[in-house]
Amino acid sequence: MEILDIIKLIIAGIICWINFVLIDTYFGLPEKPGVLGAKTIGEKIKEIGGNLNGGYFMGNIVCSPDASAGTLLASIMNYLMGVKGGLIAALLVWIGNRLCADPGYAGTIGALTITLIIYLLHPIIGAKYFVGGMILAIFSIQGFEHKYASILLGKIAKKMNRGE
């Protein structure tokens, strides 16, 4: 029983990772620093031996709620209220994006996409596992090792024609 839980948690983490990295890269987070604070973090990441575009990606996640925040908050509200909670979370994430001076397309679309995925996968993997899986996904980017994570993000950005 324990092993089944762990397998479900890891699968949910992989789904969340693919979801938010693809949406954030498609909306052009690695291209340029959206706010001024993201530039500092990108240059600091480059200084310790990482990639500059991956550094801009991580700085943009810190400085404004993007698709990563949309994924986490929409899965929380799906766990607590059902499908209509995901729509409320999308609205609140859009307001938060406007507070941080961003256009706010990435966060809203990330929240709507994870709502659709949870609704489709509801009989197999519950919404509770997506909350834990999102924490694992964000830990692998922001918390574990900054240098190799930024190199990996830079390669993905280069493959999708965002950034050099």
Add this chain to the structure above:
Amino acid sequence: MEILLIVSGVCCILGGLGVILHTNPINKIIMLGLLNVGLIGMIVSSYYLDIAIISSICEPISTIILLLGYMKYLTTLKKKKKYGRDLPILSK
């Protein structure tokens, strides 16, 4: 086992130690943010949800006021050096 209470307690203790031990002012402000994280977690763990909403709205406002004060202090410090160099009569 209440995990939220344990994590919040460790945040409060290490944040308070960090405010004392670090010397750079921006590091001190980051550590104050860490202490705020623990405070909000402790409020939520005893179910005072409305107070948690109010204190988490007021947290960035207090941080922005501290940062504005620090930047004003730095610009004043830089201006004063120039001013002293321009008027050598006062320094003699």
Add this chain to the structure above:
Amino acid sequence: MDIIEGVIGFIALLMVFRIFLTRSRARKLLYLCCLSFCISALIALYVKSPMGGIVAIIYFISSTLTSNAIAYTIEQVKDIE
């Protein structure tokens, strides 16, 4: 004890110690962002009602505002120094 809460709590404790021990200012902000993800998820798993979800959303957005202000100030201060 639930296994999801255990994993999230372990990651949160690891992040707190790494914030305390790292010397760089910009990398502390990255760890602080990961910690606020963890606390937001723990709040929602602890209070099992829609009000807990509202608290988690408002807490996360205001902690993002704090990080934004601190990073902006680091960029400005670098020019002055």
